Amino acid sequence: MNQIGRELPRLEARAKVSGRADYTHNLSVPGMLYGKVFRSTVPHGRIRNIDTAAAQAFPGVHRVVTGEDIRKLVPEPYYGPAFHDQPILALEKVRYVGEPVAAVLASDPHIAEQAAQLITAEYDELPAVYDEIAAMAPDTLVHEVLRPAGTFADLKHLQGRKGTNVALDYHLRRGNVDKAFAGADRIFEHTFKTQQCLHLPFEPHVALAEPGDERLTIYTSNQTPSFVRIEIARLFSWPENRVRVKVPYLGGGYGSKVYVKLEALVAALAMLVRRPVKIALTMEEQFYMITKHPTTFRIKSGVDKDGRLVARACEVYWNGGAYADIGPRVTQKSGFTAAGPYDIENVSIDSYALYTNRTPAGALRGFGVPQLVWGYESHTDLIARELGMDPVAFRRKNLLRNGRPQASGTVLQDAAIDEVLEALVGRIGWNAPFDRGSATLRRGRGIAIGLKASISPTTSVAVVNVSADGSVYLYKSTVDMGQGADTAFAQIVGEVLDVRSEDVRIIAPDTDITPYDMGTLGSRSLYHMGNAVRLAAEDARAKLRALAVEAGLPEGTNYPPAEIFKKRYGMQAGNVIGTASFVPNYKAPDAQTGLSDNVTPFWMVGGAAAEVEIDTETGQVRIVRLINAADCGKPINPAVARTQLSGAAIMQLGFTLSEAMQLDGGQVTNASLADYKIPGIGDIPPMENELVVAEQHSGPFGAKGLGETGTFGVSPAIANAIHDAVGVRITELPITAEAVLRALRAKAGRPLEND
Amino acid sequence: MNARSINFTLNDQPVSTNIEPHRNLVELLQDLGLFGARESCGQGLCGCCTVLVDGQAVSGCLYFAIWVDGKSVTTVEHLDADGALSNVQQAFIVCGAFQCGFCTPGFVLMTHQLLEQHPDPSDEDIRHYLSGNLCRCAAYPEIVAAVKQAARTAATSTGH
Numbered sequence: 001m002n003q004i005g006r007e008l009p010r011l012e013a014r015a016k017v018s019g020r021a022d023y024t025h026n027l028s029v030p031g032m033l034y035g036k037v038f039r040s041t042v043p044h045g046r047i048r049n050i051d052t053a054a055a056q057a058f059p060g061v062h063r064v065v066t067g068e069d070i071r072k073l074v075p076e077p078y079y080g081p082a083f084h085d086q087p088i089l090a091l092e093k094v095r096y097v098g099e100p101v102a103a104v105l106a107s108d109p110h111i112a113e114q115a116a117q118l119i120t121a122e123y124d125e126l127p128a129v130y131d132e133i134a135a136m137a138p139d140t141l142v143h144e145v146l147r148p149a150g151t152f153a154d155l156k157h158l159q160g161r162k163g164t165n166v167a168l169d170y171h172l173r174r175g176n177v178d179k180a181f182a183g184a185d186r187i188f189e190h191t192f193k194t195q196q197c198l199h200l201p202f203e204p205h206v207a208l209a210e211p212g213d214e215r216l217t218i219y220t221s222n223q224t225p226s227f228v229r230i231e232i233a234r235l236f237s238w239p240e241n242r243v244r245v246k247v248p249y250l251g252g253g254y255g256s257k258v259y260v261k262l263e264a265l266v267a268a269l270a271m272l273v274r275r276p277v278k279i280a281l282t283m284e285e286q287f288y289m290i291t292k293h294p295t296t297f298r299i300k301s302g303v304d305k306d307g308r309l310v311a312r313a314c315e316v317y318w319n320g321g322a323y324a325d326i327g328p329r330v331t332q333k334s335g336f337t338a339a340g341p342y343d344i345e346n347v348s349i350d351s352y353a354l355y356t357n358r359t360p361a362g363a364l365r366g367f368g369v370p371q372l373v374w375g376y377e378s379h380t381d382l383i384a385r386e387l388g389m390d391p392v393a394f395r396r397k398n399l400l401r402n403g404r405p406q407a408s409g410t411v412l413q414d415a416a417i418d419e420v421l422e423a424l425v426g427r428i429g430w431n432a433p434f435d436r437g438s439a440t441l442r443r444g445r446g447i448a449i450g451l452k453a454s455i456s457p458t459t460s461v462a463v464v465n466v467s468a469d470g471s472v473y474l475y476k477s478t479v480d481m482g483q484g485a486d487t488a489f490a491q492i493v494g495e496v497l498d499v500r501s502e503d504v505r506i507i508a509p510d511t512d513i514t515p516y517d518m519g520t521l522g523s524r525s526l527y528h529m530g531n532a533v534r535l536a537a538e539d540a541r542a543k544l545r546a547l548a549v550e551a552g553l554p555e556g557t558n559y560p561p562a563e564i565f566k567k568r569y570g571m572q573a574g575n576v577i578g579t580a581s582f583v584p585n586y587k588a589p590d591a592q593t594g595l596s597d598n599v600t601p602f603w604m605v606g607g608a609a610a611e612v613e614i615d616t617e618t619g620q621v622r623i624v625r626l627i628n629a630a631d632c633g634k635p636i637n638p639a640v641a642r643t644q645l646s647g648a649a650i651m652q653l654g655f656t657l658s659e660a661m662q663l664d665g666g667q668v669t670n671a672s673l674a675d676y677k678i679p680g681i682g683d684i685p686p687m688e689n690e691l692v693v694a695e696q697h698s699g700p701f702g703a704k705g706l707g708e709t710g711t712f713g714v715s716p717a718i719a720n721a722i723h724d725a726v727g728v729r730i731t732e733l734p735i736t737a738e739a740v741l742r743a744l745r746a747k748a749g750r751p752l753e754n755d
Numbered sequence: 756m757n758a759r760s761i762n763f764t765l766n767d768q769p770v771s772t773n774i775e776p777h778r779n780l781v782e783l784l785q786d787l788g789l790f791g792a793r794e795s796c797g798q799g800l801c802g803c804c805t806v807l808v809d810g811q812a813v814s815g816c817l818y819f820a821i822w823v824d825g826k827s828v829t830t831v832e833h834l835d836a837d838g839a840l841s842n843v844q845q846a847f848i849v850c851g852a853f854q855c856g857f858c859t860p861g862f863v864l865m866t867h868q869l870l871e872q873h874p875d876p877s878d879e880d881i882r883h884y885l886s887g888n889l890c891r892c893a894a895y896p897e898i899v900a901a902v903k904q905a906a907r908t909a910a911t912s913t914g915h
């Protein structure tokens with residue numbers, strides 16, 4: 001039976017609908033202590049004193065731990081994937097409101113929580129910087145010295161840099177932008193901004209560390225178990241094999257649970273008190289863990305007389321908050337796509353990762369690309385309108401096509417850009433007349449597409465185990481957080497070994513057992529791990545054939561595995577282990593020009609078309625139709641792929657219309673689901689989702705990653721539709737009714753007063 | 756605080772236990788080994804902690820455990836206690852109405868209650884009734900489809 005393309009329900013479907021699925025949230029172990037974090041109340045300050053006496057004396061408290069206590073165990077207690085800049089608990093300084101300062105341990109979580117409220121801290125407050133543009137000036141320094149990790153070779157030059165909040169600056173120079181602007185017929189320049197928002201998985205971050213004899217086991221809701229093992233081992237100066245990281249299903253991730261989050265803290269606490277320690281964040285505390293970068297994107301384009309883009313200059317400022325997390329990677333790995341899916345000879349990109357006194361920012365479903373698409377697709381639409389060209393015709397004229405170099409110099413391949421654009425155009429009926437509304441209800445349409453590179457170079461390793469009765473196991477460290485990875489991999493194994501996918505046993509990530517994987521992020525798993533799984537299954541198949549020959553069975557015959565094992569070992573015995581690793585070729589961008597002719601193993605293309613209705617009296621935006629299209633290569637499981645596309649688009653709809661962290665003096669003032677509005681069942685517009693089936697030649701069975709693609713076009717498609725409806729341009733997310741009403745009133749010469 | 760003794764029915768079985776008055780129903784269920792009701796937002800907004808008390812859906816995170824004294828509590832684990840999934844659970848699988856699955860038990864329980872009151876719900880009924888349950892993976896279109904699928908299967912069989 002053909003396993004590829006089967007619309008198989010998720011393997012874990014029964015466990016999830018019956019409430020029996022295994023999450024870290026559920027876990028407790030004997031002797032366990034609960035940890036509760038005491039957090040900074042100031043955005044930036046030197047720690048003068050932390051008074052833990054009342055908390056320590058509170059009945060039932062086992063121990064109160066501060067950063068200095070941790071430093072006695074871990075002399076250099078700083079972690080992070082790109083920079084070793086984040087202390088396990090604050091040391092000397094605090095850099096954002098909500099930063100962990102101390103932890104209380106107790107057998108009863110309520111006691112830990114009550115006692116944490118008895119801790120007091122005194123700070124010498126320092127000036128704070130919240131805005132990414134303001135942070136470009138070295139007036140207020142979040143970190144006195146930069147502390148890049150050795151993990152990424154291209155960050156080493158930042159070692160020890162002082163007097164700046166710029167964690168990383170990435171520059172791309174292609175052609176001659178200045179000359180091209182000088183010769184351009186028209187020049188357009190705009191600035192777009194995005195807000196701070198966050199992932200909010202419904203299983204908030206949770207981790208449990210259990211010390212053993214000379215080793216440590218960490219159970220965690222995390223997307224990168226292999227990285228966690230390596231980083232915790234590094235902190236303790238241990239070999240990797242003294243740390244075991246186990247990850248069951250995740251109650252959502254979306255990029256929030258990558259790299260080390262709570263793991264270093266629970267590990268250090270558990271080693272200090274020699275007892276298991278569990279910390280489970282509340283929904284509120286997630287607002288102090290990891291967020292999505294606010295950005296400012298200045299974009300300037302030159303167009304010739306024929307309406308062709310001849311130059312584009314992009315400046316992107318990423319507000320990374322107090323600790324770099326993966327921000328420097330976002331700044332570079334997504335930064336080089338800032339000029340968009342257009343064929344432009346002359347491009348300059350300047351992309352800056354900045355420290356500020358906010359909750360740290362990382363990657364959120366798109367690794368920075370949704371912020372970029374918001375800017376360049378709003379800008380592209382404005383250019384077309386100014387030129388009096390149809391926005392779709394303008395895009396068709398300028399689209400980057402397969403065989404042509406992207407701004408980085410890497411030639412576009414297997415990217416279904418035309419197909420995605422035309423799918424949107426066809427579905428919305430772009431060229432057909434539609435009801436534009438009347439009186440105070442006005443309708444308009446907009447379209448937007450985006451391009452993303454995969455994060456490269458990254459490694460995945462897989463092991464396929466065929467047991468003596470022919471039943472099959474797959475060992476891999478990809479985390480299934482709802483995207484359906486386990487099911488897709490089972491289908492790949494099933495296809496290669498000719499077994500039913502639902503009979504393949506998937507072993508949950510456990511670093512003592514499952515091999516290395518760089519991480520479940522950036523839509524990389526189906527491609528990278530998918531290739532590794534396919535190769536491992538092929539290796540197992542080849543070894544089965546060799547075993548058959550060893551057993552004296554005639555070559556080329558197709559004996560069932562169980563018979564081969566029985567013949568070879570005289571009974572039901574033995575195993576065949578197939579293994580493979582996969583790492584795509586990659587060439588790092590040139591340090592000066594930012595160019596590389598092999599910067600990504602595959603490209604992702606996604607877009608959206610929207611029809612909106614604006615109430616001109618209130619500014620209310622109603623989405624009449626939302627169409628999402630994504631290049632999904634050849635889908636392994638179209639049903640699961642469609643839900644990924646739909647879910648990503650709805651998530652982005654929240655970031656477009658309602659979600660925004662509100663800050664007052666550095667303090668988040670809406671840190672709850674009551675005040676931070678995510679989409680509910682009543683907010684879903686009529687939606688159509690189209691998987692554009694293409695072929696990713698280097699992908700497993702032609703497939704490519706899809707988890708993020710649905711986010712790309714949603715925000716600019718809606719802003720473009722609003723412009724089409726009522727002639728105002730919103731340049732900052734989220735697009736609230738207030739923002740639209742203000743723009744309408746300003747356009748009418750009757751601006752609303754500010755608060 | 757001192758634990759109090761409570762007696763209640765949990766998924767048709769009598770339970771006698773002690774619990775401190777500040778602890779909520781989700782914590783009580785966890786003590787008893789049931790993890791289908793989950794505290795997520797802690798404010799009764801997301802529906803992940805949905806539990807039926809005397810047949811009425813409550814937010815387990817806002818419901819003190821001692822309040823179940825003398826009452827009957829039903830959790831998602833009861834739906835397939837006999838080994839067979841309910842028609843609603845089957846419909847959620849057929850329609851792919853979940854991704855990470857963390858909020859799913861709450862949606863499943865609310866859908867059972869919805870279909871008891873509206874055997875043939877309109878889209879509007881569904882949206883209204885399930886507005887107290889949130890899904891961050893945003894499987895909403897599939898959830899609406901699953902509710903309708905469950906309504907159809909309930910109409911052709913006795914279901915659960």
